[in-house]
Amino acid sequence: MDEIKMEREIKEMLHQCADELHAPDSMQARVKFALNNAPARKRHLWSKRFVAVAAVAAIAVTGAFAAGGMGGIFSKGWSDQRLDLSSTQAHLADAGVALTLPDKIGEYTFSYGSDVDTTAQNDMGETEKVSQVDATYTKDGAKLNLSAHKSYTVFTEDEMENPVPATTAEVNGVTLTYRNAHYRFVPDDYEKSDEEKQQEKSGELVISYYGSDEVEDKMFQSVLWEQDGATYLISGYDTGLDAQTMFDMAAELVK
Amino acid sequence: MNDKELVSRMQHGDMQAFDELYERYKDDAYRLACLITGSRTDGEDLAQEAFVTCAQSIKSLRDGSKFRPWLLRTLSRAAWKYCRKAKRETPVSEFFDAGESESALSAVLRTDEQRRLYAALDTLDEKRRVTVVLYYFDDRSVREIAQATGVTEGTVKSRLFSARRHLRQALTEERKPKEAANHG
Numbered sequence: 001m002d003e004i005k006m007e008r009e010i011k012e013m014l015h016q017c018a019d020e021l022h023a024p025d026s027m028q029a030r031v032k033f034a035l036n037n038a039p040a041r042k043r044h045l046w047s048k049r050f051v052a053v054a055a056v057a058a059i060a061v062t063g064a065f066a067a068g069g070m071g072g073i074f075s076k077g078w079s080d081q082r083l084d085l086s087s088t089q090a091h092l093a094d095a096g097v098a099l100t101l102p103d104k105i106g107e108y109t110f111s112y113g114s115d116v117d118t119t120a121q122n123d124m125g126e127t128e129k130v131s132q133v134d135a136t137y138t139k140d141g142a143k144l145n146l147s148a149h150k151s152y153t154v155f156t157e158d159e160m161e162n163p164v165p166a167t168t169a170e171v172n173g174v175t176l177t178y179r180n181a182h183y184r185f186v187p188d189d190y191e192k193s194d195e196e197k198q199q200e201k202s203g204e205l206v207i208s209y210y211g212s213d214e215v216e217d218k219m220f221q222s223v224l225w226e227q228d229g230a231t232y233l234i235s236g237y238d239t240g241l242d243a244q245t246m247f248d249m250a251a252e253l254v255k
Numbered sequence: 256m257n258d259k260e261l262v263s264r265m266q267h268g269d270m271q272a273f274d275e276l277y278e279r280y281k282d283d284a285y286r287l288a289c290l291i292t293g294s295r296t297d298g299e300d301l302a303q304e305a306f307v308t309c310a311q312s313i314k315s316l317r318d319g320s321k322f323r324p325w326l327l328r329t330l331s332r333a334a335w336k337y338c339r340k341a342k343r344e345t346p347v348s349e350f351f352d353a354g355e356s357e358s359a360l361s362a363v364l365r366t367d368e369q370r371r372l373y374a375a376l377d378t379l380d381e382k383r384r385v386t387v388v389l390y391y392f393d394d395r396s397v398r399e400i401a402q403a404t405g406v407t408e409g410t411v412k413s414r415l416f417s418a419r420r421h422l423r424q425a426l427t428e429e430r431k432p433k434e435a436a437n438h439g
Contacts, residue, residue, distance in 0.1 A: 006426075016365070016369070018290060021285060023302065027285065030299075034303065035310055122315065
């Protein structure tokens with residue numbers, strides 16, 4: 001059988017089979033029942049997004065991260081990319097972000113920049129590719145990451161909701177949101193306890209199945225804001241930075 | 256009333272509009288789900304899930320005229336995830352097996368060639384079967400399949416190539432004994 005004939009046969013065969021299939025009457029009743037009894041759908045994308053950002057920065061190799069359910073943000077970075085300040089600035093402009101990168105954030109000094117390609121996918125499977133630029137700042141070996149990208153448009157408010165308690169402040173009409181989240185990195189086969197599940201629901205804990213062979217706890221401090229269609233995040237693990245300190249750092253950039 | 260108007264009504268809370276959309280596309284969704292999963296039972300579950308997901312997320316659909324492709328894309332994504340788990344309670348053979356049941360799909364196939372093709376399709380692994388169904392039944396482009404299944408376009412092409420080769424081999428092997436008998 002030649003290629004064209006075989007392709008035609010596959011098509012016809014599938015269509016013949018399908019033509020005999022009709023949705024059973026029970027299906028509509030099941031759909032209605034599910035709609036009438038569905039709990040409110042809440043997705044917590046932001047907390048997972050934070051991990052994605054952090055994971056890329058931490059492992060600095062091609063990495064992928066998918067949130068639970070259908071949606072998520074898939075990120076890819078490069079281990080050997082080390083952009084200097086002016087190159088990072090240029091990449092930011094290419095990413096559509098209007099921000100002048102400082103050479104210092106608080107007491108942290110610019111070390112290098114890197115690109116992160118992200119693909120956002122909402123619950124409905126709609127995707128959106130966004131170029132993100134990360135800038136790493138250091139102080140005595142400790143790292144602080146500034147990431148910036150054009151804001152995602154595919155997610156609903158529910159999907160963007162983050163259960164981790166937040167502290168907010170206003171600077172020049174821009175809302176800054178500080179969080180100090182407890183992350184637990186666990187191996188792939190880790191089973192959550194009931195207590196952990198409860199803690200996740202309340203936002204006390206975020207469990208990540210990405211990039212760890214053993215259970216490891218870290219505190220993740222971050223300040224997030226949106227301005228002129230772009231999203232900015234300053235973040236770091238176990239930095240000990242409190243809300244006011246991070247608000248002051250962000251305020252320097254929100255001018 | 257067209258899909259765009261019905262979606263708009265749904266977005267304003269009119270669930271009768273949803274009933275209308277359901278009636279229009281229930282068979283399309285059910286057929287695709289059955290072919291992808293290889294099971295009527297699972298097909299019904301998946302089609303139901305797709306309708307529920309779409310109804311709950313209707314406000315995120317910007318272009319109401321695209322309801323059908325949106326529904327089927329949602330379904331194939333859910334089905335893909337389901338297939339990846341590879342833990343189906345109902346084996347593929349329920350669907351593809353010629354079996355004795357009156358409802359066996361191969362019963363409707365007209366030629367031996369198609370029945371052999373059908374049996375060969377059953378022996379494909381899930382990744383390649385899903386790709387074949389989306390490509391040949393739902394007329395998805397390689398790019399669309401790549402988006403729906405979360406792989407690169409190159410991977411989709413590779414799966415299609417590999418599936419065609421597998422089907423061809425299966426057909427050839429089926430035919431060999433007969434040819435040998437004919438020539439013997």
